[in-house]
Amino acid sequence: MKLLQADQGLLDKHYQQLRQKPFYPELLAYMTSGPLVAMVWEGYNVVKSTRAMVGDTNSATAAAGTIRGDFSMHVSRNVVHASDSVETAQREIGFWFQRNELVVWESGDRDYTYGP
Template identity: 50%
Template sequence: MDQTFLMIKPDGVQRGLIGEIVSRFEKKGLKLVAAKFEVLPEERVMQHYAEHKNKPFFPGLKSYIMSGPCFLMVWEGKNVVAITRSMIGATNPAEALPGTIRGDLGVEIGMNVIHGSDSNETAKREISIHFKDDEITSYERVDEKYIYE
């Protein structure tokens, strides 16, 4: 099975959206295999957003992402990166389709509720930044035989 990294950002946490967001992925048939709730330390923020550190918006992004707790998750399933990206919606909530997380719950691009890995390679990198191997639990859901062919 494929894995991806998802993070409910401080605005999503502060607005009490963790349960709704987790529920959407569970209802889809994806499997939560790791989760933690924390204020991200600067070192991991710098690793996670390394490709953005020289961009003009980075100081604001860094300040925002460290402004409160985030809910970090690893999800598992076939084609999980593509599925979760589709469910999350466009980066700019104004452009995100209704029915997507950002389309339904976001308003501003700078506070767009959730982050999701954009490729399998990125997912592996982001998971390794935020989770140790022993923090990820492998198990079989009883309904998997009704989800996958």
């Protein structure tokens, strides 16, 4: 996890598939308007469980109790991003983190959480 100020070059790489969309300039303005927190999560079914916590991209349809459902007011200000697959996450992690910033460790409660 780290706090940073994203620049346009980083966001252009991260949101490559959105660069031609009409809302992209507003997205850039929003994403560069202040600092953000980038995180890498791991665990069993981490993409599926993270997306369940985050909620639907459209805050109007995001369930109460999800991050977007509770804290987002508009799809253009959806508060949080979550990768949609392990492959996408691996690509995006490379945009936001240097290899030496990632810590490899074994959780002490792994067997209790996931079983032997």
